[in-house]
Amino acid sequence: MNLDETTAGHLQELRRGTVVLACLVRLRTPDYGYALLESLNSLGILVDANTLYPLLRRLEKQGLLTSEWNTDEARPRKFYRTSPTGELLADTLMTDWRRIDDALAGLTDGDES
Amino acid sequence: MNATTSLTDRYVWAAGRSVPEAQRDELERELRERIGDATDALVDEGQAPADAEHAALTALGDPAALAADYIGRPLQLIGPRYFLVWWRLLKFLLALVLPIAVAGITLGQLLSGVEVGEVIGSAVSGALSVGVHLCFWTTLVFAILERVPAAPGQRGIDLEWKPEMLPQIADDGRTNRLVDLVSSLVLLGIFGVLLVVQQFGLPWVDALSSMPLLDPALWSFWLPYFLVLIVLEAAFAIAVYVRGWTWGLAGINLVLGAAWVVPGLWLWATGQLFNPAALEAIGWPWGEAGAVIAPIVVVVVIAAAAWDVVDGFIKAGRSQQRITAV
Numbered sequence: 001m002n003l004d005e006t007t008a009g010h011l012q013e014l015r016r017g018t019v020v021l022a023c024l025v026r027l028r029t030p031d032y033g034y035a036l037l038e039s040l041n042s043l044g045i046l047v048d049a050n051t052l053y054p055l056l057r058r059l060e061k062q063g064l065l066t067s068e069w070n071t072d073e074a075r076p077r078k079f080y081r082t083s084p085t086g087e088l089l090a091d092t093l094m095t096d097w098r099r100i101d102d103a104l105a106g107l108t109d110g111d112e113s
Numbered sequence: 114m115n116a117t118t119s120l121t122d123r124y125v126w127a128a129g130r131s132v133p134e135a136q137r138d139e140l141e142r143e144l145r146e147r148i149g150d151a152t153d154a155l156v157d158e159g160q161a162p163a164d165a166e167h168a169a170l171t172a173l174g175d176p177a178a179l180a181a182d183y184i185g186r187p188l189q190l191i192g193p194r195y196f197l198v199w200w201r202l203l204k205f206l207l208a209l210v211l212p213i214a215v216a217g218i219t220l221g222q223l224l225s226g227v228e229v230g231e232v233i234g235s236a237v238s239g240a241l242s243v244g245v246h247l248c249f250w251t252t253l254v255f256a257i258l259e260r261v262p263a264a265p266g267q268r269g270i271d272l273e274w275k276p277e278m279l280p281q282i283a284d285d286g287r288t289n290r291l292v293d294l295v296s297s298l299v300l301l302g303i304f305g306v307l308l309v310v311q312q313f314g315l316p317w318v319d320a321l322s323s324m325p326l327l328d329p330a331l332w333s334f335w336l337p338y339f340l341v342l343i344v345l346e347a348a349f350a351i352a353v354y355v356r357g358w359t360w361g362l363a364g365i366n367l368v369l370g371a372a373w374v375v376p377g378l379w380l381w382a383t384g385q386l387f388n389p390a391a392l393e394a395i396g397w398p399w400g401e402a403g404a405v406i407a408p409i410v411v412v413v414v415i416a417a418a419a420w421d422v423v424d425g426f427i428k429a430g431r432s433q434q435r436i437t438a439v
Contacts, residue, residue: 032146032150033143033146033147033150034146034147034150034151034154049147049151049172050172050173050174050179050182053143053147053183054182054183057143057183058185069142075145075146075149075150076142076145076146077146077150078142078143078146
């Protein structure tokens with residue numbers, strides 16, 4: 001395994017949880033898979049379609065998202081929305097994310113002194 | 114229906130058929146949405162519709178893998194949940210069953226008067242077939258278990274690991290010794306039973322179905338002597354298990370080995386070991402083979418006995434080293 005692969009692997013691990021958090025926050029307004037993919041990537045939250053679509057399914061199965069088929073347009077689309085349980089998890093994750101950020105900041109400051 | 118829609122249709126069908134029917138409709142609709150949106154995006158970037166669809170499907174990858182990912186089905190035969198249990202059980206079964214099967218096949222063939230080459234052939238092919246069966250059926254059971262959902266909060270049939278299960282470091286010879294003990298006791302038991310049973314004939318050998326294999330005259334002294342020796346060997350195996358190999362026990366092993374081999378070979382060489390009627394029934398000596406088999410048996414018996422004695426001393430040496438090292 002070369003260095004690039006190692007870096008890519010660690011980046012993927014670091015981002016995995018943040019994609020869940022980003023989905024839960026972003027889907028407070030209902031949206032469908034491809035639109036979500038676009039908006040997350042344009043915000044700089046880099047996620048692959050092969051990760052996002054199965055993730056949405058898994059979050060729905062865990063009761064963190066609810067879904068509804070929208071058949072108004074020619075192509076039926078599944079719209080996901082964050083459930084109340086999903087909101088609670090988003091708050092917990094966000095708190096922890098901030099705590100980790102502070103802790104890492106403290107660690108870096110400590111390094112420099 | 115034109116060629117472009119049919120590629121998507123084929124993909125959706127291929128993915129759908131590998132999931133349970135209850136989840137199929139939903140998965141197929143989701144896939145159509147995803148493929149459609151991905152294709153449209155590529156068309157917006159200026160690709161031809163057919164190329165865009167082709168590229169979108171290529172990005173999705175193997176439909177079976179995608180479907181497995183969507184519904185959370187394992188893509189490995191046996192996952193980490195069961196791998197260690199499977200591996201331990203398989204090693205245990207192979208170590209226990211294979212030697213017994215090979216010994217059984219060899220003995221049966223030898224007694225029914227098959228030539229040595231053929232005996233070795235049957236033993237090897239028998240070992241292969243038993244080994245393949247053991248591996249296959251054990252793996253099949255675990256592959257099924259892997260696909261049966263465990264109750265919530267449970268790991269499945271696997272025992273929860275506890276620190277108490279850790280092996281003892283200082284006494285690491287003991288696990289090996291337990292294997293030695295069990296195999297010794299099993300083999301001695303089988304041997305003892307055979308010594309007694311052969312008196313009433315060996316029902317699985319046609320020629321000997323109601324005829325003692327060993328000379329019945331031996332019951333006056335030598336057969337009881339060997340039976341006592343079996344009991345002594347069993348006691349010795351237990352002593353080795355309890356105390357580990359010591360120089361003293363290695364010495365006793367030498368004496369016990371000699372107590373088997375010397376009278377056994379002497380009885381055989383002087384023609385007192387086998388029942389003459391039984392030899393006649395199986396047609397001994399089998400033509401030219403007799404002259405070949407006799408030296409082979411002598412060499413194998415002496416080599417096996419000598420190795421057993423040497424092995425005892427090596428193990429004694431190792432365990433003494435371990436004690437001084439600790």
